[in-house]
Amino acid sequence: MDTETVADVVTEVVLPGVVEPSGLEIRVRPAPQPAAGEVVLGLEASGVSFAEQQMRRGKYYDQPAFPFVPGYDMVGVVLRVGAGVDTALIGRRYAALTKVGGWAGQVALPVDGLVEVPGELDAADAETVVVNGITAWQMLHRIARVRTGQTVLVHGANGGVGSTLVQLATHAGIRVIGTASPRHHDAVRALGATPLDYRAADLPARVRELAPDGVDAVFDHVGGDGIVDSFRLLKRGGTLVSYGTAATKNDTGSSRLPVLKLIGRLFLWKLLPNGRRTHFYNIWAGKRRSDTFHDRLRTDLGRVFALLADGTITPQVAARIPLSRAAEALRLAESGTVTGKVILVPDPAQNTSDAR
Template sequence: MEHQPWKRIELKAFGGPEELHTVLQAELPEPGPGEVRVKVLTAGTGFTDTIIRQGQYVDVKDKPPFVLGYDWFGVVDAIGEGVSGFVPGDPVADMSVIGGYTQYLCVAADRLVKAPAGLDPAAAVCMILSYTTAYQMLTRECTLKPGDSILVHAAGGAVGTALLELGSEMGLKVYGTASSAKHPLLTELGAEPIDYRNEDFVDVLMRKTDGRGVDAVFDTIGGKNWSRSYRCLAFGGKLVAFGALQVTTGEERVPALLWGFAKLLVLWRILPDGRKTSFYNIHTRRQKHPEEFKADVETLFSMLAAGRLSPVVAQRRPLEDAAAVHREIDVGAIAGKVVLDCWAG
């Protein structure tokens, strides 16, 4: 059966967005035993992709050239030998870590998460990395109840906006740090914004909580910021770190980050102040608890199908715009998540 050439985005070498190139493929990949071929409809983009592009993501051992793309949503296109439970046309998703910036791929069937029919592909892909990260931090890393309060850093980003929406859905009081340009978005999502560039978020938060602090802080900024976030915790509260943004931007040196990890994972845990700390990594957690990952993505798909979630899709861009999107991510110009529409144009 004849078919048109198809596209994928390859990273030719670790470095800047200029290393991303569109490559045409003549032959469709054939699924092996236990695999299915997927027609990818949408691929997520985000800061994690840029870290992988730079060669700084420890969970990726592959060397370029390879295809970027941490998460994707698509439909089953062909089924390999020994696969049951799927038929062509089934909507499916996966967090592949790499490989998602493409129109077709083959994947082990046991990795796939089925989705309800009729989901908007752009909204659906947001559920995988961004919303599952937020959901697991809120529900599996912490024990929170309606009326509790949280602080979210980088609250205008893809995971940040997911934390705001899910936090509001859970009945939490939510504070978020972001640049002033993103404050209207934070307010729309039910959060009280703090301008981290022109305000001391520790002073502001303690004033707003009458000196009590919050029940949880979610911090993707880096080691120095973790120390300040720790000061925002109420007795019994928990700091969940899940990234080191300022190391990749050059604002923080590796020794400062290592000292931050020493406090986060050792020193603060032995203090008798009732506060808790952890570091969250979605890839590591999925490897340890694959059944939880699948269950949580399915829960989020169900919430999306029921109209309970409205992810902030900043833009839908064609697959060929991947390099341009990365340039915008690198300078923090995006509020929410940019989705690559793999079949646009």
């Protein structure tokens, strides 16, 4: 690839403070240069997840100080490499967890955190299962260790993580009950789950009708008081995996308090002599042990990519929206009207590379 064709300035989306989606700012800056051990990825796709929705409210647990560029994960082509990095990587497509920074035309990242994307996969399709796929796979297979023939309850089964989790579970021969708004029930049913209205006052009773002895695992991104029902719906030996506090997203006050209260509650339940397990899932757990963290990242996302490539699971792309219209993308993701993940893609005139 002729690196002279790579843009020397890039567009990025900046979150300047606690703002409505319309308050996002589009800025242009010089293209990043990779340090030793880094590459520069040219953006092909970046997702709009619940993390960014919380960040714009100043409510994400460990977000950086404003202003910053959001973007929890991305897929892109290697444009430049730093010292010590094989130049053969240039022109190849990789996925990466970024936590922040992904909503930009080019991003400098450590090479050891990259996961190669199979060549036959579309970038936006692959992006739907980066953070969502890692989260779903690890919660299902590493944390809850659900087995074929068991039954699980997935809250938000139409969402990015939920829709991926449903597909991974059904592929493994696991029965899935999925909560969602009634307008999403057909989509949830098509993924292989039995849908229930998450707003139904008798939701626990309806779950019990389908699983009289309780479920083997509950995957709950909601938190709040509803976490009590999630725990009570477990059968003996079952596992509650909590991975968010969506119920408190509009609460004022500390961004950390709802998470800490939730973790405290889960810890106390873990001490009860009832055979039930609880776990608060954090995708970044083990990051200090970088070798183990990155090995698991590559292994787990590689498995999900393989299932996506062979058609076992279907990418749930809610919309593809140009980077310069990030405000529109964020509003759509927050609307609750879509199934799957809203994806940001480069603007038509923004050529980050000629590699693909």
